[in-house]
Each structure stands twice: as structure tokens, then as C-alpha cells.
Amino acid sequence: MAEQTQAKSAAPDGTSQGDVLLELRGLRTWFETKEGIAKAVDGVHYSIRRGETLGVVGESGSGKSVTALSIMRLIPMPPGRIEAGQILFDGEDLTQATDDRMRDLRGNDISMIFQEPMTALNPVYRVGEQIAEAVRLHQGKDKRAARERAIEMLTLVGIPAPEKRVDEYPHQLSGGMRQRVMIAMAMACKPKLLVADEPTTALDVTIQAQILDLIGELQKAEGMSVLLITHDLGVVAETADHVAVMYAGKVVEYASVEDLFANPRHPYTIGLFRSLPDLAEPGERLKTIPGIVPSAYAFPSGCRFRTRCSLADAHCAKEEPLLENIATEGAEAHTVACHRLEEAAKL
Amino acid sequence: MTEPNSTEPAVLETGPDSAPEVTYSGDESTASILGTGGHGYSQDYWDIVFEQLAQRTLFKVGIAILAVLYSVAVFAPLIANDRPFSLEAIDTRDYNESLRRPRLAARSVAELATRAEAEPEFDLATSLDAEVEGKLERLAILRSYLAEADEVPLNAFEKNFDAAVAAARAGDFDAARLAAETAQDDARFLRSELKPLAPDAEEGSEGVVLQPVRSHPLWESIEWWEVGLMALNILLLFWPIWNLIVNRVLLGGDRERIRHARQPKIFVVLGLTAAAAVLWTMTVNGDRGEFAAGPYKKGLTSGQIVAVGEPNLPFLPYGYAETHAEENFRPPTWAANAEVDEFGRRANQSADAAAVPVEVLYGEPAINDWDRHIAGVDELGRDFLVRIVWGARVSLAVGILSAFLLTVIGVTIGSIAGYFGGRIDVAIMRVIEILQSIPAFFLILATMSFTDPETVPPMFAIIVVIALIRWTGVARLVRGEFLKLREQEFVVAAESLGFSSRRTMFKHILPNAMSPVLVSAAFAVASGILTESAVSFLGFGVQAPNASWGSLINESRDPTHWWVQLFPGVLIFLTVTCYNLVGDAVRDALDPKMKV
Numbered sequence: 045m046a047e048q049t050q051a052k053s054a055a056p057d058g059t060s061q062g063d064v065l066l067e068l069r070g071l072r073t074w075f076e077t078k079e080g081i082a083k084a085v086d087g088v089h090y091s092i093r094r095g096e097t098l099g100v101v102g103e104s105g106s107g108k109s110v111t112a113l114s115i116m117r118l119i120p121m122p123p124g125r126i127e128a129g130q131i132l133f134d135g136e137d138l139t140q141a142t143d144d145r146m147r148d149l150r151g152n153d154i155s156m157i158f159q160e161p162m163t164a165l166n167p168v169y170r171v172g173e174q175i176a177e178a179v180r181l182h183q184g185k186d187k188r189a190a191r192e193r194a195i196e197m198l199t200l201v202g203i204p205a206p207e208k209r210v211d212e213y214p215h216q217l218s219g220g221m222r223q224r225v226m227i228a229m230a231m232a233c234k235p236k237l238l239v240a241d242e243p244t245t246a247l248d249v250t251i252q253a254q255i256l257d258l259i260g261e262l263q264k265a266e267g268m269s270v271l272l273i274t275h276d277l278g279v280v281a282e283t284a285d286h287v288a289v290m291y292a293g294k295v296v297e298y299a300s301v302e303d304l305f306a307n308p309r310h311p312y313t314i315g316l317f318r319s320l321p322d323l324a325e326p327g328e329r330l331k332t333i334p335g336i337v338p339s340a341y342a343f344p345s346g347c348r349f350r351t352r353c354s355l356a357d358a359h360c361a362k363e364e365p366l367l368e369n370i371a372t373e374g375a376e377a378h379t380v381a382c383h384r385l386e387e388a389a390k391l
Numbered sequence: 392m393t394e395p396n397s398t399e400p401a402v403l404e405t406g407p408d409s410a411p412e413v414t415y416s417g418d419e420s421t422a423s424i425l426g427t428g429g430h431g432y433s434q435d436y437w438d439i440v441f442e443q444l445a446q447r448t449l450f451k452v453g454i455a456i457l458a459v460l461y462s463v464a465v466f467a468p469l470i471a472n473d474r475p476f477s478l479e480a481i482d483t484r485d486y487n488e489s490l491r492r493p494r495l496a497a498r499s500v501a502e503l504a505t506r507a508e509a510e511p512e513f514d515l516a517t518s519l520d521a522e523v524e525g526k527l528e529r530l531a532i533l534r535s536y537l538a539e540a541d542e543v544p545l546n547a548f549e550k551n552f553d554a555a556v557a558a559a560r561a562g563d564f565d566a567a568r569l570a571a572e573t574a575q576d577d578a579r580f581l582r583s584e585l586k587p588l589a590p591d592a593e594e595g596s597e598g599v600v601l602q603p604v605r606s607h608p609l610w611e612s613i614e615w616w617e618v619g620l621m622a623l624n625i626l627l628l629f630w631p632i633w634n635l636i637v638n639r640v641l642l643g644g645d646r647e648r649i650r651h652a653r654q655p656k657i658f659v660v661l662g663l664t665a666a667a668a669v670l671w672t673m674t675v676n677g678d679r680g681e682f683a684a685g686p687y688k689k690g691l692t693s694g695q696i697v698a699v700g701e702p703n704l705p706f707l708p709y710g711y712a713e714t715h716a717e718e719n720f721r722p723p724t725w726a727a728n729a730e731v732d733e734f735g736r737r738a739n740q741s742a743d744a745a746a747v748p749v750e751v752l753y754g755e756p757a758i759n760d761w762d763r764h765i766a767g768v769d770e771l772g773r774d775f776l777v778r779i780v781w782g783a784r785v786s787l788a789v790g791i792l793s794a795f796l797l798t799v800i801g802v803t804i805g806s807i808a809g810y811f812g813g814r815i816d817v818a819i820m821r822v823i824e825i826l827q828s829i830p831a832f833f834l835i836l837a838t839m840s841f842t843d844p845e846t847v848p849p850m851f852a853i854i855v856v857i858a859l860i861r862w863t864g865v866a867r868l869v870r871g872e873f874l875k876l877r878e879q880e881f882v883v884a885a886e887s888l889g890f891s892s893r894r895t896m897f898k899h900i901l902p903n904a905m906s907p908v909l910v911s912a913a914f915a916v917a918s919g920i921l922t923e924s925a926v927s928f929l930g931f932g933v934q935a936p937n938a939s940w941g942s943l944i945n946e947s948r949d950p951t952h953w954w955v956q957l958f959p960g961v962l963i964f965l966t967v968t969c970y971n972l973v974g975d976a977v978r979d980a981l982d983p984k985m986k987v
Contacts, residue, residue, distance in 0.1 A: 118886055158405030164880040167903040178888040211651070229888065325972060 050095040058308035064132075066092035066115070066237055071129035073114045075340075076122065078198045082340040084110040086293035087129070089367065092237070092286075097263065099284030099301070101277060101316070105337045107293040108256040108273045112239045116148045116156055134236065152182040153320030155230035161222035165214035170369045171225045172198075175232050201258060220251035224258065231262060238263070239271045242278065257284050266378070277320060281305055289313050292338055292348040295367065296305075299378040309370060309380045311353050311388045347383065355384045432857070435654070443980035448752040450976030453969035458628060464783035468617060469677075471777040473710035475702035475754070479602045484695045486587060489529040492719050493548055494578035496526045500555050500572035504564040513864050519556055519961035526552060531680060536601040537585070548577035594665055603699045603852035608687055613677040619668030674783045691753035704754035707765075707774065711781040711934035715772040717749045718764070720947070722953050727760040733758065763868050765955035769946045778938045779958055785850055785939035789857075789923040802901065802908060803867025808866065809873025811895045818872070823863040834860050835922060837854035839931040851935050853923050861918070869949075872904035906981035913974030917967040924963050 063272065075086040085107040092098045100108050112118050115131055133154065134164060138146070146191040158164040166174060175197055176190035185193065191210065198206035206207040214222055223243065230238060240259065244252035260283055263270055271365040272284060280287055288306045289312065297310040310315050314332040322328065335352040338344055347365050350356035360383050370380040370385065382388060444450050463470065500522055510737070531551060534542055551843050587599030626633075636654070642648045671677070671681035673789040685740040692698035702924050717735035722728060734746035749758055756763040765777035808819040842852040876882060877900070885899045924941030926932040940959040947955040 068732070114889055118883060119814075147891060149889065149890045150886070150889075158487045158880045158884055160880050164884045166885070166899050166903070169899075177890070181894075182889060211647070226884070229884070290810040 045048070047253060047297055063075065063094045064091045065094045065134060066271070067130075067132040068111070068115075068130065069130040071114060071131060072109065072127040073110050074118055074127045075124045080341045081090050081295055083343065084191065084340050085114060086295070086343070088290070088295055090271045090288045090295055090298060092271060093144075094236075094269055095263070095267050096285040097260075097272055097283055099272045099274060099280035099287045101280055101287060102103050102290035103275065103337050105340070106290040107340075108275075108290050109241055111201075111290075112156070112241050112271060112273055115239060116150060116154060117141070120155075148182075151230075152177045152233045153235050154237045155233070155235040156359075157223070157226045157230045157241040157243050157356060159384060161219050161226055161246060164226055165222055167214055170211050170213055171217065174223070175210075175229045178229060178317065179232050182190060194228070197232050198225070200231075200262070201225070201228045202254075203228075208348075219247055220254065223251075223255055226260065227255070227262070231266070231268075233267055236337075237269045237271065239273070242274045242275070243272075245274070251281070259283070268377060277316065294348065294381070296349065296382070297380045298367070299376075302369075303376065303378050307378075309378070309385060309388060310349075310382050311355055312349050314388065315352075355387045357384070359383055376383060404493040404898050413575075415713055420694060437606045437652075438737075440980045441444055444976055447980070449972045450980075451974070453972035456965060456969045457973070460783060460962070460969075461787060462624055462628060463780055464619070464787050465620045467780045467784055468609070468613055469705035470705055470773075471711065471780045472609050472612070472705045472949065473708060473711060473713050474612055475687055475691075475704050476609045477605070477607050477699060478687065478696075478702045479585075479603045479605045479700065480691075480698035480702070481534065481536060481603050482690065482696045483601075484690060486601065487534040490582050490585060493526060493552070493581060494575050496782070497523050497548075497552055497555065497571050497574035497578055500559060500574070501568050502551070504555075504559045504567040504571065507559065508564045513855065515559065519559060521574075523556060525681060529959060532742065533585070534588075535604045537599065538602060541599045542587065544581050546572055548581055551577055557656050603697070607675075609705070610675060611677045612679045613675070614679060615668045615672045615676065618621055618671040619664050619860060620653050621658070622667035623664040633908055688752040688754060702736065702754075707777050708752075708754040709777045711773070711777050713773060713776075713777075715750060715768065717747055717772065718768045719770055719772040720952055721764060721768040722755075722952075723765060723767045724759070724763040725765070729764075730759055766958050767941075767952075769955065773936075775943070775954060775958065778943055779940070779962065782938035782940050782959065783962070785933050785937065786920055786923060786941070786963070789850060789854055789939070790920035790966070790970075791855040791915040793854045793861075793919035793923075796854060796917075797862040797915055798908060798912045801862035802869050805864065805869025806873055806896050806901060806904075807867035809870035809983055810877060810892065810900065812874070812877075820868070820870075823866055824945075826860065826863050831860050832925065834921065836931060839926055844934050849931075850937075850939075853926060854919075857919055859921055862914065865908060868907050868911055869901075869904055872907060873900055876900045876903050876923045905979075910974055910978040917970035917974070920966055920970075922965065 058292075068088050068090050071085055071088045072083065074198070075082040075084060086206065088107065090098065090109055100111070102108050110119065110124075113132075113137065114126055119126070124140050133149070138149070139174070140247060141149070158361075161357070165171065172191060172194040175194035176187070179185050179190040180187070183190075193363070195206045195210050197210055203209050203221060203224055209217070209221075214225070217225065227243075229301070230291065243259065244255050247375045248257060259270060262268075263319065274280060284301045287297075287299060287301050288295045289304075292310050297304065297306075297313045304313065305317075309315055313332070315331075318331045319333060321330055331353055338348065338351060344351050344361070346362050347360040350360040353360070363383070365381040365383045367379040367381045369377050369379050433983060445718070477601075485844045500519070502523070503515060503518050507513050526549075530545060535546075551570050551574035555567050555574055558564075558570055559567035563769075567783060584599075586598045587601050606692070637652070638644060638649050642652055687696065687702075688704070691698060714759060719729065720733070721735070721737075728737065731749065732750050745795070751758050758890070764774050764776070768773075768777050769778065773910045805818060808816045823825065834852075838856045839852060842849070844852075872898075882895060882900060920940075923932060924944070927939045927941030927946045930945060931944075933941070934941050942965050943958055943959040946952075950956075
């Protein structure tokens with residue numbers, strides 16, 4: 045029941061309007077383990093329009109990556125399973141798609157890039173072979189054409205002397221170059237959606253910026269959508285069009301990036317912004333959100349953030365807050381799931 | 392159109408991470424392992440592995456000994472054989488036999504015609520085909536020895552014979568019998584007309600002069616797969632030399648091109664091997680036949696084969712099944728107590744009333760030469776060194792093939808268990824544990840005792856049985872590697888690109904899991920050789936007259952027959968030790984981190 049009401053409440057958030065490429069409706073991905081059921085993703089709603097970037101932020105363990113892997117259907121099953129909800133990609137429900145259909149989609153319409161460029165490339169193959177393999181598989185190109193496409197992709201991601209690099213092994217490349225190769229691999233078949241799971245976390249800051257710029261440029265050129273998972277608010281501010289803040293397997297706030305940064309409403313989002321180091325007041329202790337993310341095996345009743353929230357009261361423990369649109373009429377949607385919005389506004 | 396514009400800045404601002412002109416900017420963590428410094432070029436994994444191996448003396452010694460042993464095994468027919476390489480001779484036995492056959496053939500055509508007349512359903516055509524084939528074969532032998540002028544009586548016979556066959560085929564049995572009758576008369580005439588003239592015959596005696604015929608008995612006994620293995624052996628033996636030449640001359644010493652040429656080189660070697668075998672099939676297409684006990688030495692000794700010049704026999708001029716019964720259990724002929732009299736009796740043996748003189752055949756060393764039987768003689772009087780040389784083929788082949796087969800089985804099952812996990816993994820692991828709880832050697836013995844050596848060659852039975860029982864170790868190893876690699880991001884990345892399970896398993900994970908498999912395969916070869924020796928020693932393995940090192944030890948358990956146990960035993964020990972040395976070295980070399 046709760047699920048249905050939530051799904052209904054998701055409708056007025058405005059995200060189902062416009063040219064939506066991907067829409068998650070009440071997605072629940074659970075893991076059945078000996079210790080019980082881990083509800084890593086427990087009712088997630090968000091959507092991405094064509095050509096836009098959605099940033100998904102949240103602490104470790106909030107379910108960002110599991111959501112992304114659920115979209116790709118790369119959750120190890122068992123122990124994992126998609127318990128409920130829909131993943132609508134281009135109107136097609138991926139939770140119902142066959143394995144063959146998913147293999148067709150993966151790498152072709154939906155691609156993914158990973159956090160660790162050091163381990164995400166197969167050490168025994170030349171980088172060109174790795175890029176060409178997906179091209180040959182999905183587009184049926186022959187060896188030579190696929191190799192040419194690989195060189196083209198390496199040029200596109202800004203690797204110098206691509207004719208030479210195409211025959212090198214991953215260990216011969218630096219971390220930033222490897223991430224570029226990863227991007228080239230993911231983009232070789234011109235996907236509609238690129239899932240980037242913390243693509244810059246393992247890189248140093250100067251290269252982070254280059255990689256983000258590269259993704260942005262390619263996105264503009266190819267017109268694809270990007271699902272950018274990160275815990276870095278700075279990255280989100282720079283690249284995302286919309287932001288979804290996740291906490292304990294749920295989306296707690298969703299808004300356009302300008303709106304969210306100007307006017308965060310959920311106490312958790314506010315806490316996240318507060319914990320950023322402030323350049324204006326150097327030397328101060330960082331403000332943190334007390335406590336840790338609750339275990340996915342036993343979320344608190346009612347609002348899941350209440351155990352760490354200074355505003356929580358008895359009502360918060362009793363009833364789970366639903367996502368509600370708080371934007372003024374006509375403005376872009378800004379949805380928040382909190383019972384104590386007025387108090388939060390005063391924080 | 393926006394593409395070039397939008398990517399241009401990205402190319403220009405590739406900062407410190409791309410460094411276009413630095414040869415290979417490997418990052419520090421790999422550079423320390425892979426050692427970019429000092430060489431002027433970056434090494435890849437295999438460069439390092441080869442370099443590591445080249446530094447290990449024990450590895451080089453082990454490989455050298457194994458190379459010698461394998462070469463001996465592969466070239467056994469050229470080293471130990473009772474056939475001459477090349478022979479230009481008149482084989483009077485063969486000729487006389489061929490002279491006798493045409494009459495018999497003509498007679499059986501007449502009989503077949505009579506039978507076909509009596510039994511309408513009798514399959515006449517097939518029987519006639521056999522007779523015609525036999526006739527052609529014999530006439531060809533006769534013609535090869537005869538000068539063209541002497542062939543006239545043959546042609547007369549053939550005409551009548553062919554007429555008889557044609558009539559029989561047409562159903563005119565009376566005409567067939569009549570023609571066959573005439574052909575028989577012709578054949579009788581052949582025998583008197585074409586009687587060979589003995590080389591020492593007096594002037595004016597009857598008979599035709601035969602022409603010597605050139606043949607290559609030894610080469611004609613070599614089969615296509617042996618030629619393939621010989622080609623492979625030569626290519627691998629001279630690998631350091633031709634590899635150096637190819638790298639220097641064809642590839643100009645360019646590291647990058649050499650690295651790319653690795654795979655093509657393997658294909659070229661395998662291609663040349665296959666080409667040699669195919670070429671052999673198309674030209675000589677030799678056939679060893681049942682036993683390597685060719686009649687050539689006896690014929691040359693007794694004078695039934697009259698040779699031009701002196702035909703050459705191999706270094707060890709004995710067949711692996713050739714017996715010299717009078718010399719049974721003679722010690723190695725260089726040993727102090729090996730001297731015998733002409734009846735094969737040693738100094739301390741009493742005179743035997745029924746003594747038969749020792750046969751010293753053409754091409755063999757004299758009776759008391761040091762090299763007559765270098766490793767002694769076995770119970771039936773077979774030269775032991777020859778049997779060791781031929782036995783090496785079985786022992787070494789069983790080692791390699793059983794290791795290959797068990798690795799294939801183990802890798803496949805282990806990959807499935809490790810990749811899919813869950814219930815499949817649990818089921819496979821239980822099967823492995825059950826198999827491993829039974830002592831492997833007794834299981835192999837028990838299984839071997841149920842295989843019939845008549846229907847399944849014991850050598851292949853042993854290979855299959857070892858593989859079916861010993862795959863569990865490799866499977867566990869591979870499963871462990873897969874469980875580890877399964878969690879690596881490149882595996883998830885492969886799946887995220889839409890690759891199938893099989894592709895991900897065998898193309899992306901397996902190559903990363905191969906190094907421990909390679910090492911365990913080297914040890915598996917050693918253990919396969921030992922197992923085969925033990926099984927053969929207990930009499931369940933290779934059956935005489937074939938030999939393996941294990942079955943050779945079993946030839947005698949009498950300690951006075953020391954050579955029977957010593958030589959094969961030392962060779963088994965040597966081979967197993969070398970494989971263990973090589974396996975150890977490969978393990979260390981494949982794991983660059985272990986050196987630190």
C-alpha cells in the first residue's frame with residue numbers, strides 16, 4: 045500500500061513530464077543474506093530526461109551504486125533481487141526484460157563507467173581490443189572496422205597518438221588515460237544513457253576536472269543522458285542538471301541543481317551542505333552530521349533520517365514522510381520527503 | 392559537426408596524465424613491478440616472465456634435459472629401428488612369392504565363377520575386386536624387378552586373367568572358366584620362364600637377370616603424426632636461433648613489433664607442423680604395421696635380399712619387439728661380466744646341450760662389442776636401450792596428454808563453479824570433495840583393471856582415467872581464482888558491455904587465472920608420468936610388446952638384473968625432477984611480486 049501511495053505522490057514532481065529517457069518507480073533491490081534481508085534500495089523514484097545529467101548524491105551505503113547496478117541488471121542474483129518497482133527505459137520496463145534483451149541493451153543503449161580505472165580494464169588485453177570487442181558484438185562490425193572505431197574513440201576521448209595507444213596494455217597507461225579508455229569503451233556504441241559510478245573518485249583533482257569536462261562534451265555531442273553517481277557535491281554543482289539526494293535506500297530530495305544549492309530543504313541535504321569546508325571561515329572544525337547511516341538490515345521506523353536529525357519528533361518515528369512537491373506553481377519541481385519542513389527552513 | 396570542435400580542447404588540455412612524447416608513462420605502482428627503468432623500453436608481462444626464466448639455472452638445466460628426452464622420444468624410429476634407411480636390393484623371397492601367386496589367383500577366379508553359377512545371391516563382384524587387386528600388386532612387384540624385355544609372359548597372363556574376370560562379371564561363366572584355365576597355364580609357364588638367375592650361377596644356366604629395386608623401408612614405416620611431431624620438435628629445439636634471426640632481421644629489433652609477433656609465431660610453428668604432416672600423408676604416407684620386426688635384417692644376413700652396396704641401419708639397429716632369445720638377461724655389454732661365447736653363455740654358466748648359437752644379424756655390432764646391448768637385454772632377449780627409447784614415447788606422452796586433458800576438464804568445471812557460484816558451486820564442490828576423499832591411485836588402479844586392453848589401448852585408457860580422476864585439484868584452483876577475479880571491476884565492466892557469461896568467463900576472466908593453472912599443469916605432467924609408471928609396473932598399464940618406463944621396470948625384480956631397474960628408474964626420476972624444477976621456476980616467474 046505504502047508503495048502505491050508513494051508512486052502516486054511521485055507523479056506531481058514534474059519529472060514524468062517532458063522527454064523522459066529513464067524513470068525509476070518505487071525500485072526496491074533487496075539482498076537476502078544469512079543475517080536477514082538487506083534493503084539496500086527501498087523505493088527509489090527518479091527520472092532522467094534525454095540529454096540531461098542527473099547527479100545522485102549521498103553517503104556511502106545510501107544505495108546509489110546498487111540503484112545503478114539495478115538499472116544495468118548487474119546485481120548478483122542470488123542473493124540480490126529486484127523486489128518491486130519498475131525501471132522504465134525508453135518506455136520499456138527493464139525489470140521484466142529477458143537476459144538476452146538486457147545483453148543487447150548493455151554496452152549498446154546503456155553503458156557504465158566505473159570508479160577504479162586501475163581495475164576496470166582487463167589487464168591481459170590491449171586497450172584497442174577491449175574497445176573493439178563491444179563494437180563487434182553490438183554492431184556486428186568486422187575486426188578492421190572495429191579497430192578503426194576504437195582509434196576514433198580514443199581520439200574522441202583525447203588520447204594522443206591513438207594509433208599507437210590502441211595496441212597498448214592497460215598497465216602502460218596512467219590512471220587518467222585509463223579512465224579515458226573506460227569512457228571510450230562505454231561510448232563506442234553511442235549509448236543513450238551513460239551510468240557513471242563515481243567516475244572521478246580515484247583520480248587526482250586536475251584530472252577529475254578533465255574527465256568531467258570530457259563527459260560533458262561527449263554528452264553534448266552525442267545527446268546522451270548521464271546518470272552521475274557521486275558523493276562530491278562540487279562535482280554535482282559543476283555538471284548536473286538535476287540532483288537526487290539519497291539516504292538509506294530512498295530519495296529524500298530531488299530538485300534542479302540551482303534550486304537545490306540555493307534552497308536545500310531536507311535536513312539531511314542541509315547537513316550535507318554544512319559539512320562542506322567553508323573557504324570563508326578557515327580553521328573552523330567541520331560540521332558533521334552526527335551518527336552513521338543505519339544498517340540496511342534494520343532501518344528505523346518512520347523517517348529513516350530521524351535517528352540523526354535534530355528536528356525529529358514522535359510523528360517522525362510513526363509515519364514515513366513521502367516525497368512532496370514544494371515548488372511554487374509553474375516553477376520546476378522540487379520534491380522533499382520530510383514532516384518538519386517549516387522547522388528545517390529555519391535551520 | 393560540433394564533434395571536432397568539442398573534442399579539440401580536450402586533446403589540447405590533456406595535462407600530465409597523457410604526456411604524448413614520453414615513451415611509456417606507466418604509473419609508479421606498475422613501474423616498480425614491471426621495471427620500466429634500465430632497459431630503455433617498457434616490458435610487458437611476458438617480457439618479464441621470459442627474463443625471469445632465463446635467469447634461473449635450474450630451469451635451464453631442466454628444460455635442456457627435457458628437450459633431450461622429448462627429442463629422443465619423438466625421433467625414436469630414426470634412432471632405434473631394425474629397418475635400413477634406404478635399400479637398393481633384390482628381394483628374392485618377395486619375387487618368388489609374387490611369381491607363385493598369379494596361378495592361385497587365376498584358379499580362384501575359376502572357382503568364384505563356379506560358385507556364382509551355383510549360388511545366384513553370391514557377391515561375385517567384391518570377391519573379384521579382391522583378386523584383381525592382389526594380382527595387380529603382385530604383377531607390379533614382378534615388373535619392378537624385371538627388365539622390359541622379360542615382361543612379355545606377364546602380359547600374356549594378364550590378358551587371359553582380365554578376360555576371365557570380364558567374362559565372370561558379364562555372367563558368362565563357361566567363358567570365364569575357360570579363360571581362367573588358360574591363365575593358369577600361362578602362370579605355370581611364368582614360373583619356369585621368369586625363374587631368377589642366382590647371382591653366383593654358372594655361365595649358361597637358365598633364368599632371367601633381376602634389376603635391383605630402390606626402397607626406403609625405414610622412412611616408409613613412419614606415420615604422418617610422427618612426422619608432425621618431428622617437425623614441431625625441430626622447430627622448438629631451434630627456437631632460440633630462428634627466433635633471434637626473425638626478431639633481428641624481419642622485425643628489425645623493434646620491441647613493439649616483436650611483442651605483436653608473438654601470436655603469429657605460434658601460428659607459424661603450428662602451421663609448419665601441420666604442413667609437414669599433410670605433406671607426408673600426400674607423399675610417403677608411411678605405415679608401421681603391427682610390429683616393428685621387419686624381415687630386412689634377416690633377409691640381408693641370409694642372402695635372400697641381395698643388396699647393392701651396404702644399406703645403413705639406425706644407431707640402434709634393433710626393433711622394439713625384436714628378440715634375441717639366446718641373449719636373454721644379458722647385462723649391458725660394456726659391463727665386466729657381460730662377455731659370452733657364441734652360444735650366449737656367460738663365463739660362469741655351464742655348457743648347455745641344446746645350445747643355439749647367438750644370431751648376429753646384418754648391421755648389428757659383433758657379439759662381444761661393447762655397444763651390442765648398451766643397456767642390457769630383457770627376459771625375451773629384446774635390446775633394453777631400444778625399449779627404453781620407445782618406452783619414452785609412452786611415458787612422456789601419457790604425462791603431457793593426461794596433464795592437458797585434466798587441465799581442460801578442471802578449468803572448465805572450475806570456471807563454471809567459480810563464475811556462477813551459489814548452488815552450482817556447492818554441487819560441484821561436493822563432487823570434488825567426494826572424488827578427493829578416495830585415494831586417487833587406487834581409484835586409477837581399480838578403473839584400469841576394468842578396462843579391456845583389447846578394445847581400448849591401455850595408453851589411452853591411462854590418460855583418460857588419470858584425467859577423469861585428477862582434475863579436481865585444477866578445478867579448485869581455478870574456482871578460487873574465479874571467485875577472486877569475479878569481484879574485479881573489469882569483470883563487471885565486461886558484463887556492463889553486454890558480454891555473455893561464456894565470453895566473460897573464458898575470454899575475460901580465464902586468461903587472468905591462467906598462471907597458477909600453467910604451474911599446476913607442469914606438476915601434473917610429472918605426476919602423470921609417475922602414475923603411469925606405477926600402474927604399468929603393477930601390470931595394469933601398457934602391454935608388451937609395447938613398453939613404457941614403468942612396464943620396463945616390471946620386466947624383472949631380480950636384483951642381479953640391475954640394468955632393468957636402474958635405467959628406466961633413473962629416467963623416470965630425472966623427468967619428474969625436471970618437471971618439478973620447471974614448474975617451480977615458472978611459478979616464480981609468473982608472479983613478479985614474489986621475487987620481492
